[in-house]
Amino acid sequence: SQELEQSPQSLIVQEGKNLTINCTSSKTLYGLYWYKQKYGEGLIFLMMLQKGGEEKSHEKITAKLDEKKQQSSLHITASQPSHAGIYLCGAKLYSSASKIIFGSGTRLSIRP
Amino acid sequence: DTEVTQTPKHLVMGMTNKKSLKCEQHMGHRAMYWYKQKAKKPPELMFVYSYEKLSINESVPSRFSPECPNSSLLNLHLHALQPEDSALYLCASSQGLAGDEQYFGPGTRLTVT
Numbered sequence: 732s733q734e735l736e737q738s739p740q741s742l743i744v745q746e747g748k749n750l751t752i753n754c755t756s757s758k759t760l761y762g763l764y765w766y767k768q769k770y771g772e773g774l775i776f777l778m779m780l781q782k783g784g785e786e787k788s789h790e791k792i793t794a795k796l797d798e799k800k801q802q803s804s805l806h807i808t809a810s811q812p813s814h815a816g817i818y819l820c821g822a823k824l825y826s827s828a829s830k831i832i833f834g835s836g837t838r839l840s841i842r843p
Numbered sequence: 844d845t846e847v848t849q850t851p852k853h854l855v856m857g858m859t860n861k862k863s864l865k866c867e868q869h870m871g872h873r874a875m876y877w878y879k880q881k882a883k884k885p886p887e888l889m890f891v892y893s894y895e896k897l898s899i900n901e902s903v904p905s906r907f908s909p910e911c912p913n914s915s916l917l918n919l920h921l922h923a924l925q926p927e928d929s930a931l932y933l934c935a936s937s938q939g940l941a942g943d944e945q946y947f948g949p950g951t952r953l954t955v956t
Binding site for chain 1: 947
């Protein structure tokens with residue numbers, strides 16, 4: 732979606748290293764969702780952020796929503812092979828919207 | 844339990860066939876969704892049901908016909924599909940519509956020959 736830009740498109744990281752994936756919107760975000768997808772499979776819900784400045788963590792994954800609510804970052808600490816996959820950010824761009832628009836995804840590979 | 848199930852896992856159908864995809868959730872969610880995902884692309888919303896009523900139709904061709912028989916079940920009826928309709932079809936559900944995270948099923952890989 733042009734409304735939601737995700738970067739980088741792909742990432743190869745040495746096991747044990749940290750990494751960050753960014754998601755930028757051209758509009759105010761009313762809900763920001765991070766999902767992980769293995770190739771050809773369903774999406775696994777990771778985290779949801781709604782308030783500017785909000786930060787959530789789950790195991791070694793931390794997501795933040797910036798104060799202006801137009802950008803989010805996903806940070807993985809000490810990456811492991813199990814972190815490999817496609818990370819998708821999704822956003823609700825209107826306060827009353829039920830529709831999630833997804834970014835193009837970041838393909839993450841972990842090098843042993 | 845955050846499980847959404849989808850059947851079948853794989854489906855191959857001819858352009859003259861009629862088939863159905865099935866989705867089920869037992870989380871008490873009142874909103875259910877169908878998405879279409881082409882290879883190396885993000886999911887794209889097709890339909891949204893809220894309280895068993897069609898809430899959103901993203902201008903999907905009529906050869907795709909959704910049905911929500913009850914709050915736990917969502918079907919997608921397929922008829923006279925085209926090869927370009929081949930894709931991964933994902934079902935999702937959420938507690939409500941606004942602001943709630945959506946939980947996805949594993950998808951049905953559809954191939955139209």
